[in-house]
Amino acid sequence: MSKGSFISASIGRKFLMSLTGLFLIIFLTVHMSINLLLIFDDTGDLYNIAAHFMATNPLIKVMEPVLAIGFLIHIVWSFVITLQNMRARPIGYNKNKQSVNSTWASRNMLILGMLLFVFMGLHLSHFWFRMKIAGDVPHTLVMQGGSLVEMENAYELVAGFFKASILYSILYIVGGALLGLHVSHGFWSAFQTIGLNNQIWRKRLYFLAVVIGWIFTIGYGIIPLYFMIKF
Numbered sequence: 001m002s003k004g005s006f007i008s009a010s011i012g013r014k015f016l017m018s019l020t021g022l023f024l025i026i027f028l029t030v031h032m033s034i035n036l037l038l039i040f041d042d043t044g045d046l047y048n049i050a051a052h053f054m055a056t057n058p059l060i061k062v063m064e065p066v067l068a069i070g071f072l073i074h075i076v077w078s079f080v081i082t083l084q085n086m087r088a089r090p091i092g093y094n095k096n097k098q099s100v101n102s103t104w105a106s107r108n109m110l111i112l113g114m115l116l117f118v119f120m121g122l123h124l125s126h127f128w129f130r131m132k133i134a135g136d137v138p139h140t141l142v143m144q145g146g147s148l149v150e151m152e153n154a155y156e157l158v159a160g161f162f163k164a165s166i167l168y169s170i171l172y173i174v175g176g177a178l179l180g181l182h183v184s185h186g187f188w189s190a191f192q193t194i195g196l197n198n199q200i201w202r203k204r205l206y207f208l209a210v211v212i213g214w215i216f217t218i219g220y221g222i223i224p225l226y227f228m229i230k231f
């Protein structure tokens with residue numbers, strides 16, 4: 001099969017979505033783990049040290065543009081595939097028994113993705129823009145390895161944000177739930193596309209996808225919930 005016809009084949013097109021999707025899941029797992037430090041140390045030191053490490057480690061810095069490209073490919077490609085599918089099947093799938101044959105998340109991946117895109121735009125403006133572009137986040141001194149190190153007070157930025165309005169917290173709980181739903185189908189579907197789709201693995205991956213979806217929903221949602229309840 002030539003390179004061109006591989007890309008144009010249905011599986012070929014989905015392959016890129018699957019690879020970038022799995023890569024994004026790795027980022028989202030690391031991102032969630034670091035953000036969970038917000039609720040385990042009210043002094044904020046743990047979170048600030050982790051955020052400072054992520055912002056200054058050369059390896060992580062190299063990964064930033066890779067992450068941006070991963071998101072871009074995943075998003076642009078989702079539209080390309082949907083358009084091509086619509087052209088190939090203008091009448092649409094047989095709508096009979098859709099709810100029996102597929103999950104709600106699987107039928108709404110594009111809309112879930114689009115809502116996540118809106119959430120991401122808001123999210124980047126809340127934190128990433130202020131830390132990386134505006135640079136107006138106050139600094140703090142944190143004891144690290146026996147000496148005081150000056151770093152951005154990322155804890156104050158995020159904690160202050162959630163404490164400021166219940167609406168912000170609700171937005172992030174919804175964002176986490178959207179992500180959980182999107183991943184609960186995406187993770188399983190990615191492995192199907194890559195080829196791990198025999199009967200035994202199909203069931204295991206389906207189960208794992210639902211578990212990962214719930215981990216993201218709870219893991220991301222519990223952070224704003226903590227600030228909503230405690231402060």
Ligand code: HEM
Nearest residue numbers: 035055116123127128131132158172175176179220223224
């Ligand atoms: C409680 C939930 C969340 C918190 C507290 C949080 C916090 C943050 C913070 C503080 C930054 C800026 C880091 C920096 O620039 O150094 C950031 C960046 C980012 N967040 Fe989140 N985030 C949350 C949920 C999410 C979700 C659900 C997604 C994706 C759907 C996401 C995707 C990103 C991306 C792509 C970046 C930019 C890359 C980076 O700088 O690491 N975040 N987040």
